[in-house]
Amino acid sequence: MADTDPDTLEGRIERTRAELARTVDAIADRVSPKKVAGRSVAKMKSQVKAQTDHVVSTIGDMVGNPAAQSPNGHRPVEEPWDDDYPATPIAPVLIGIGAVVVIGALIVIMRRRRRA
Template identity: 55%
Template sequence: MADTDPEALEKDIERTRAELAVTVDAIVDRVSPKRVAGRGVAKAKANAEQLVTAARDMAFGVAYPAKYAEPGAYGEEDGWHDDFPPRSLAPILIGVGAVVVVGAAIALWRRRRA
């Protein structure tokens, strides 16, 4: 049987309004441009880290050894030098990207001239 007590109905309505307000606030927070941009940046960073890890694995043939990740963690006795392996592949990847962009620009320029 339905609750017809006016005070109980008012309390139920207030509780429902409060729950609805929380839900609307959560939706607004989730779709705000600042949050969407932040999630996009976080996803791009994660993808870049995966790309660098994959490139590092390809360059060394296996998973990048953890002992080489820290500068000075290896010595001269095993034949390694302090500048190998490179501490960061970012300059190499930027260089490769620049070469690809320049090559594509030259190819497009030649195609349009012909």
């Protein structure tokens, strides 16, 4: 049987309102352009850092292994393109740069609309 005490119902309604308010605030925070841009920038920074670390590591390995270089120090003696050094994929970097450009353009457009 349903509880029909007005005080109990009022308490449930207030709890439900509070939960709904927290949910709406969380959704608004999640989709706010500033937060979305911040998350995108953070993700881009981590991807760039990972790619940079990979390149630095690869270059460090090449420089630190003189037996694998020619006498002039430019490239390996036996196989110029050894499989020990896989090609760095450029697509994620280009996608990231494109995302940053799009987000920047959106920010500029939004600011201009606010001024008008």
